[in-house]
Amino acid sequence: MKVLVLGASGFVGKRLVQELAARKDVSVVAGLRREQAEFRTLGIEQRVIEATDAQSVEAGLGGITHVINCVMGSNDVMVSGTKVLCAAMSSAGCKRLVHFSSTAVFGGSEGLVGDNAPFAANVDAYGRAKIECENLVRAASGIESVILRPALIHGPGAEQWTARIGRLLRWHRLGDLGAAGDGLCNLILVDDVVQAAVRALDVETVSGRAFNLAEPNPPTWNRYLMDFAREIGSLPVHRLPGWQMKIETKLLAIALKLAQIIAGKIGLGRWLVPDPITPSFARLFAQEIRFDPSGADQVLGLKRTPYREGLAQAAIWFRASSSRG
Amino acid sequence: MSGLGGSRLNSQLCIVGAGPAGIALALQFINTGIDVVLLAGGALDHDEKSQALYAGEVADEALHSPLTEYRHRQFGGSSATWGGRCMPFDPIDFENRDWIEGARWPIAYDDIAPFYPEAQALAEAGDCIYDARQAVEGGMRPMIAGFEPEFFNPDAIERFSCPTNFGRRYGEKLRRAPNIRVLLNAHATQIMRAEHGNAIEHIVLRTLEGAEFQVHADRFVLATGGIETARLLLASRARDPQGIGNAQDQVGRNYLCHIAGTAGTLSVTAPATPVFHGYDRAWDGVYCRRRLALRPEVQREKRIGNIVMRLHHPRLPDPAHGRGILSAIYLAKPFISYEYSKRLHGGDGLSASLVLRHLANIACEPFATAGFLLNWARRRTLAARKFPSLIVTPRNNVFSLDIHAEQVPNLQSRIMLGEGRDAFGMPQARVDWRYRALDMETVRVALGLLKDDFARWGGGQLSYDEAEIPDAMLRDGAYGGHHIGTARMGASPEEGVVDSEARVFGTTNLHVAGSAIFPTSSQANPTLTIIAFALRLARHIKADLQPSTKVSIKGAA
Ligand SMILES: Cc1cc2nc3c(=O)[nH]c(=O)nc-3n(C[C@H](O)[C@H](O)[C@H](O)COP(=O)(O)OP(=O)(O)OC[C@H]3O[C@@H](n4cnc5c(N)ncnc54)[C@H](O)[C@@H]3O)c2cc1C
Numbered sequence: 001m002k003v004l005v006l007g008a009s010g011f012v013g014k015r016l017v018q019e020l021a022a023r024k025d026v027s028v029v030a031g032l033r034r035e036q037a038e039f040r041t042l043g044i045e046q047r048v049i050e051a052t053d054a055q056s057v058e059a060g061l062g063g064i065t066h067v068i069n070c071v072m073g074s075n076d077v078m079v080s081g082t083k084v085l086c087a088a089m090s091s092a093g094c095k096r097l098v099h100f101s102s103t104a105v106f107g108g109s110e111g112l113v114g115d116n117a118p119f120a121a122n123v124d125a126y127g128r129a130k131i132e133c134e135n136l137v138r139a140a141s142g143i144e145s146v147i148l149r150p151a152l153i154h155g156p157g158a159e160q161w162t163a164r165i166g167r168l169l170r171w172h173r174l175g176d177l178g179a180a181g182d183g184l185c186n187l188i189l190v191d192d193v194v195q196a197a198v199r200a201l202d203v204e205t206v207s208g209r210a211f212n213l214a215e216p217n218p219p220t221w222n223r224y225l226m227d228f229a230r231e232i233g234s235l236p237v238h239r240l241p242g243w244q245m246k247i248e249t250k251l252l253a254i255a256l257k258l259a260q261i262i263a264g265k266i267g268l269g270r271w272l273v274p275d276p277i278t279p280s281f282a283r284l285f286a287q288e289i290r291f292d293p294s295g296a297d298q299v300l301g302l303k304r305t306p307y308r309e310g311l312a313q314a315a316i317w318f319r320a321s322s323s324r325g
Numbered sequence: 326m327s328g329l330g331g332s333r334l335n336s337q338l339c340i341v342g343a344g345p346a347g348i349a350l351a352l353q354f355i356n357t358g359i360d361v362v363l364l365a366g367g368a369l370d371h372d373e374k375s376q377a378l379y380a381g382e383v384a385d386e387a388l389h390s391p392l393t394e395y396r397h398r399q400f401g402g403s404s405a406t407w408g409g410r411c412m413p414f415d416p417i418d419f420e421n422r423d424w425i426e427g428a429r430w431p432i433a434y435d436d437i438a439p440f441y442p443e444a445q446a447l448a449e450a451g452d453c454i455y456d457a458r459q460a461v462e463g464g465m466r467p468m469i470a471g472f473e474p475e476f477f478n479p480d481a482i483e484r485f486s487c488p489t490n491f492g493r494r495y496g497e498k499l500r501r502a503p504n505i506r507v508l509l510n511a512h513a514t515q516i517m518r519a520e521h522g523n524a525i526e527h528i529v530l531r532t533l534e535g536a537e538f539q540v541h542a543d544r545f546v547l548a549t550g551g552i553e554t555a556r557l558l559l560a561s562r563a564r565d566p567q568g569i570g571n572a573q574d575q576v577g578r579n580y581l582c583h584i585a586g587t588a589g590t591l592s593v594t595a596p597a598t599p600v601f602h603g604y605d606r607a608w609d610g611v612y613c614r615r616r617l618a619l620r621p622e623v624q625r626e627k628r629i630g631n632i633v634m635r636l637h638h639p640r641l642p643d644p645a646h647g648r649g650i651l652s653a654i655y656l657a658k659p660f661i662s663y664e665y666s667k668r669l670h671g672g673d674g675l676s677a678s679l680v681l682r683h684l685a686n687i688a689c690e691p692f693a694t695a696g697f698l699l700n701w702a703r704r705r706t707l708a709a710r711k712f713p714s715l716i717v718t719p720r721n722n723v724f725s726l727d728i729h730a731e732q733v734p735n736l737q738s739r740i741m742l743g744e745g746r747d748a749f750g751m752p753q754a755r756v757d758w759r760y761r762a763l764d765m766e767t768v769r770v771a772l773g774l775l776k777d778d779f780a781r782w783g784g785g786q787l788s789y790d791e792a793e794i795p796d797a798m799l800r801d802g803a804y805g806g807h808h809i810g811t812a813r814m815g816a817s818p819e820e821g822v823v824d825s826e827a828r829v830f831g832t833t834n835l836h837v838a839g840s841a842i843f844p845t846s847s848q849a850n851p852t853l854t855i856i857a858f859a860l861r862l863a864r865h866i867k868a869d870l871q872p873s874t875k876v877s878i879k880g881a882a
Contacts, residue, residue, distance in 0.1 A: 176610065178449075178487075178709060179494050226609055236610040239449075239487060239710035288501070 001095075003201060004064040006031040006051060006085065007071035008039070011157055012100070012150075015194045016068060017044060026201070031060055051081035054088060061092040066201050068098045075129035082133040086140035096144040098200045099137045101130050103151045103186065103212060103291060110288045115149075115210050115295040124280065138208040145207055146200040150193045151186035151214035151291060155310055156317035158190055164275050166318040169229045173248065173277065175238040180245060181222035183287040186214040189310035192302060199300040211300060214291040215307060221285040227308075231315035248277040332538040336362040336506070337870050339528060339542035341513045341557075344402020346838040347548035348491040348499070349447050349856045353863035355502040358872025362540055363499065363507045364530065366549065367399035369492065374533050374748075375399060378512060379553070381754035382743040388802040389758045395664055395805035396550055400509060401492020403550065403806060404852070406664060409488025409713065411450040411853040412481075413441050415631060417621040418731075418847040424628035425763065427579065427734030428845050431816040431825040437857050444856035448486045449494070449710075451611030457482045460613045465605040468615045468636060469785070470598050474778035476771075481618035481633065483850075484611050485604075485713040504873075511538075514751050516545070516561040516569050516835065525569075525835045531749045544866055548838040548859070551580070551808025555740040555841065556754040558812065558822075558829070570829040573818045577740035579810040580756070581846040582803035584730040584764045585668075587637050588789055589772060593722040595784030602636035602724065603716040612713050618848070619771050627774075630731035630767040631848040634775065637727035638717040641669060644682035649690030650697040650717055652683035668801050669715070726787075728798070730771070732809075732846050733763050740811050758803045765795050807851050812837045813844040826865050827858065838862055 003020055007013040008030035020028035021044050030039050031049045039046050049060040051071045061067070067089060071081050082099070089097055106113050107123035119131050137145045154161040168174040196213055219227065229237045256276035263273050296302040305313075338354065340347045343365040351363045367375035376399075381392035397405045416434040442453040457465040457480040468479060499505050508530075515529035517539075527539040547554050555577035559568040570576055593600050604612040616633045624631060639646040641655040658666050658675075687694055697717075704712040743755030769791060776787040815821020818830040827842050829835040838859045840851040847854075 176449075176710070179497055182498060230608055235608045236606045237608065239610055239708070241707065241709035243707075 001025070001065050001201065002027050002029065002063055003066045003068060004029045004031050004047070004060065005068045005070065006049065007069065008032045008046075009034070009036055010070055010072050011159065012153065012190065012193055012197075013068075013070040014038075015157070015190060016070065016197055018042075019194050019198060029064065052077055052084060054084045057084050057088045058092065061088055061094060064092070065095045066098070067094060067096075068100070068197055068201070070100045075125055078129050079132050079136070082136045086136055086143070090140060090142035094143055096146065096201065097137060097140070098146050098148065098197055099133065100197075101134050101147050101149045101210065102127070103149050103214065105131050105134065105149065106289065108283070108287060112290050112292055113212065114292045115212050134210065146203070146205065147208070147210035148193070148196055148200060149210055149212045150188050150196075151212070152188065153190050153193055154187050155190035155314045158314065161187065162314045162318055163321070165225070165228060166232050166234075166315075166322065168275060168277070169225065169232065169234045169237075170322075171274070172234075172238045172240075174225050175229065175240050176226055177222055177240055177245070177285055178242075180242070180282070181220060181225065181285045183221050183285050184218040184290050185221045185224040186218045186289065186291055187224065187307070187310070188213045188215065189305045189313070192304050196296055196300050196302050199302065203300055205299055209295075209299070211296040212291040212293060213296055213302070214293050215304070216293050218290060219307065227311055228315065231311055232318055245277070245282060249279045249282045252276065253278045333527075334362060334538065334540045336360045336540060336542045337873055338362070338544045338546070338866060339540045340364065340546045340548055340838075341528060342366055342402065342548035342550065342553070342839075343400050343492065343507070344548060344550060344839075345404050345448070345491045345852050346402075346855050346859045347546070348401070348495050349444070349859040350546060350548060350838055350863050351499055351505055352447070352495060353860065353867070354505065355498065356504065357867065358504060359867070359870050360873045361505045362542065363505060364511050364513060364540070365400040365492075365507060365509045366512050367397075368509055369400050369496070371397065371399055371405065375510070375512075378747045378749075380745070380747065381552075381556075381756065382745060384755065384757035388799065389756050390667070390802065390805050392552065392754060392756065396552065396808070399492065400496065400507075401490050404489065404491040406662070407486075407488050407806065407852065408850075409448075409450070409486030409711075410483050410850045411445065411448055411486055412455060412483045412849045413438070413453075413857070414847040414849050414854050415618075415621065417624060418631060418845055418849075422625075425630060425733050425845075427736065429815075429820065430844055431814055431821075437854070437861060440857035440860040441853065443860055444853050445484075447856055448853055449489045449611075450484045450486045450853065451607050451609045455482055455484070456480050457613070457615050460484070461605045461607050465613060465615060466601045467599070468602060468617070469593055469600050471595065472779075472782050472784060474617065474775070475781070476620060476623045476774040476778055477617040477634075478620055479615065479617055481616050482613050483616055484607075484613050487710045512749065513549070513557060514560075514749050515563060516547075516557060518564045518569065518832070520564070522833075523831060524833045533748060543870060544834050544836065546836045546838050546862065546866075547812075547841075550839060551811050551841045552740055552754055552756070554837055554839060555580075555811035556742065556752075559740075559742050560752050569835070570812070570822050570831055572831055575813075575815075575818070575822050577811050578736045578738075579734050579813050579844065580738045580740050580758060581732045581734065581809040581843075582758065582805070582807050583846060583848075584732050584760065584768060584798050585728060585804040586798045586800055587640060587725045587727050588768075588794060588797040589726045589787055590789065591636070591724045591726060591779070591785060591787045593724075593785040598722070598784055600636070600722050600724075602718075604713065610710050612710070614713070617775065619774070623774065627770050629770050630733050630763065632728065632730040632767055632771045633848045634729075634771070635727040636724045638715070639719050639723065639725055642679075644679065644686055647686055647689075647720055648717055649687040649694035652686035653694055653698070654715065656680065656683055664805060667805070726772075726775075728768060728771075729804075729848055729850075730764070730767050730798075731848050732803075733761055733767075734810065734845060735759055735761050760799075760803075765798065768798055769794050807840065807846070809840040809843050809846045809851060812841040814842050815844065827862050836862055836866070
């Protein structure tokens, strides 16, 4: 099988390429917008592909049997890229598409959510784009598809749910949130996501089947924040007063968002600006949603890394990378 | 929170009272499918009219505070104001101590110990580690470096809750649960037994607006606090002339608080000896503080009760302490709530010359005083996890001792029904708090032992006037806020009000949660153990009740 990983320069994409390159039974092609020296030194084939450009995608599919789509971008890019990809794959006669969606398709739902649960009505723009992509993938003719919905991906290299959280804990801008942090924190370790995607390439299943990827017994946000603070040595953990979170979400967040945009425009690194805690980010901490991972367990045979072990891995990486940078 | 529909409410489990006990219990039923009604007996916050329902009579006002003080009739109960000091009971508390009359539990320490870690989590008091060498990474700072007492354990500690207001902290969680209905402003006035048999059939509820209705349930739990539990049982005379569970005249007896006060002068004279009587913080931010705990083998040998002591700043009213901040706090008395100022300030009046001397203290230490106040604002007023108490390092390493001792069982110390009636016509409670000679003896012997420990060490002296011990311990009367023993656990109806599962003798389906069920008071503040017992009761009730088909389990799709 010859596998094209689209979005190969991204966080999950890069991991996937490395993992597949180490396998004898597959040959892997990295699909990206700009070639990477890292892949070149590893002797990995690279194809420059513009995901929203039909011609570019068709050209990139030469000899490919399987595609893993982890293209990230603006909502429009994700949707039009998926449309282009599905069409190109059917005309090229490819076999299977493994498509990365997200648990964001369930928006602000609460309770236990299964793989086949209906999409939520209260979904943000990102979630709506992900839903549209899923619908396109399911409707694609002539190819098989498997959809993966990772929850919050953490672990070594995870910017959003490891590095950002770590930084906010260091600054004591997150910590023990009290009643505001009783929601469930649905984590999935990046290694486990990679493992699931590799299995999805040749697992026998109904086309269009979706798998939620998450911890079966997620910790509360308070638990995760406190455990991670302990792992990275950001102690003692602060109990954040309600007024601090109000200032964060109501005042600071807008200012920091603006600063990030300006920093981006004038060519300064966005990372120079502290992370905002937006109202939607803060809402997550109280959301009592849980995903039933039994589909991934049974069909994909996913062996999830235990929570504590994942946390320790994430912390080692965070400590090392933040002491360098 | 739901309104009141109709004059009769049906449920499987009715919990009367929404303090730490009732709330901890209700939380265990979230998403179990068991239909629960939780009665708050007050509003979301303090409300004068609800609070007035707590009014009652006190036999000796010098010995016990008014019944509207040190308890809060509202959602969250007294956790709206508690200090948050937590520590479990000790194994010796559950032993048959033949030298203390009535000190008998029908269960052992191991029956309750497994519930403490979860209780700690609910109280937000951190890990269940009560050894100063392990509570904080690298160990806590020593109280008195080099002092190794023989009779006391110097590594005992107490931990502090935020202090968590259970109503604010868990109200939203309960409100979201589809199988739990929280009723505010509904007051239980009568527990009704079924006409035949030993089951409780319903509870009569009244509102201050004049509505009356009933809650019917398979199981009932009284979690109304130590005084109100006795009052409610005694006042439920419609079908039981002596009150419910009171066939043997046991309800309301054995009313225990704690014996507490400051005494003695401890001066640490050894040169270059660090003395630290403040707080260390565990990894999760929980404040921990050392205390000297009388070792269990010494309690057995000396045939006395359980007791702990902490180092304390000198008494506030006496300006001789020379500390600006102590004087500032003393002068700020009118701005501090009754419950907290009572012990802090002592009863003495303020004369003009005294005021001047306190002002002089402040004038001599303006920067230290201002710095202290700023720090206090940051670490207490503005903080969500609050610095637990006033810590002022005295001059010259001279301290007093803050004592917290077990009050031994005493059937003559009682909650009864008084003459007065509340707004619903329900008889008010009457408190006749008594103590026994052994209570003073425990303090006297323990102080003597500590004195010996210091003398043997040689680095410090403890001095006190033995004749003044009762005065020091009773200056503020029974320790406020701890209402224990009034529906105590016993092996039989002759020995108690509830059985080892906290079920009221003579009933099949009425339980009690709260410190009312403790036959002995320990040295420990009660709330952590109240929560642990509520968790134990939840497990018991869950095993008996089947999920109702009427309630949907959230998210079961
Ligand atoms: C100033 C102060 C400081 C304290 N500090 C500490 C400390 O540091 N450590 C510690 O361990 N403990 C402390 N306590 C004690 C602690 O507050 C109590 O142990 C704890 O609140 C008891 O919990 P509970 O749920 O049993 O009862 P409560 O908190 O008394 O709650 C009783 C509940 O029952 C309701 N209720 C009462 N009557 C009725 C009725 N007829 N119908 C319906 N509902 C009713 C009330 O509204 C309330 O919701 C302190 C108390 C005070 C006052």
